[in-house]
């Protein structure tokens with residue numbers, strides 16, 4: 001059975017424990033409909049159905065991503081790239097190795113419930129469709145724009161594309177002017193610029209930690225900077241280690257961050273600095 005590219009990308013982002021089930025059901029549905037290719041439409045219903053029935057509790061974590069890959073023009077790193085899928089796979093491998101299921105089960109009386117599991121979410125742009133702000137760790141793709149030597153033809157596309165009113169085309173100097181304070185690194189101006197007068201200075205990820213819903217909802221705290229893949233993985237591992245040390249009686253990571261916000265954020269910043277120094281050597 002063939003798979004439409006977007007449908008294949010979507011299923012690769014599904015939690016590992018539900019992927020096989022959804023895949024076989026989508027193929028069965030396509031066959032029943034007399035088709036030899038599985039499309040997004042075939043998958044979407046089963047994606048929704050599976051989200052409600054998957055046993056994330058058995059593996060101790062839940063990893064989600066927005067469905068932007070292959071289908072959404074808003075992606076910060078531009079269309080046609082596979083960066084977020086690769087990051088998704090690496091995070092999944094890391095969390096599987098951490099074996100959080102066993103760790104989380106110990107203090108819980110009875111089976112793990114959905115609110116016990118460690119949640120990580122990726123979004124391919126600041127629209128944040130996978131709600132990274134309310135997850136233990138939220139990751140947002142980001143592209144920081146910069147001006148290049150290439151000519152600006154004053155088409156105004158960048159100005160029109162920027163929803164933050166952070167770009168203004170200076171017709172006298174014949175260059176775009178970017179307001180760094182307003183810019184949220186969505187990458188839209190880079191994507192639409194026909195000449196390359198605006199390009200990406202840095203492509204990476206914004207990371208936020210300590211968000212949750214539940215009895216006492218809280219929004220995650222964003223770390224400074226735009227981080228590369230290795231650093232994102234370093235942050236996740238650091239947070240999981242802190243969680244293991246500090247969590248008592250099933251306390252959520254977000255609750256720990258809420259209670260010890262200042263020290264956790266500053267310790268993490270220090271750890272990141274050390275890690276960056278090590279990487280530069």
Ligand code: SF4
Nearest residue numbers: 066068072124125129
């Ligand atoms: S987060 Fe952005 S890229 Fe992902 S689906 Fe939403 S709008 Fe598209």
Ligand code: SF4
Nearest residue numbers: 162183184186187189
């Ligand atoms: S200037 Fe505007 S469009 Fe360009 S990256 Fe920043 S927020 Fe996005």
Ligand code: SF4
Nearest residue numbers: 152153155156158193
């Ligand atoms: S920077 Fe690019 S998109 Fe903006 S006006 Fe110039 S050519 Fe057009």
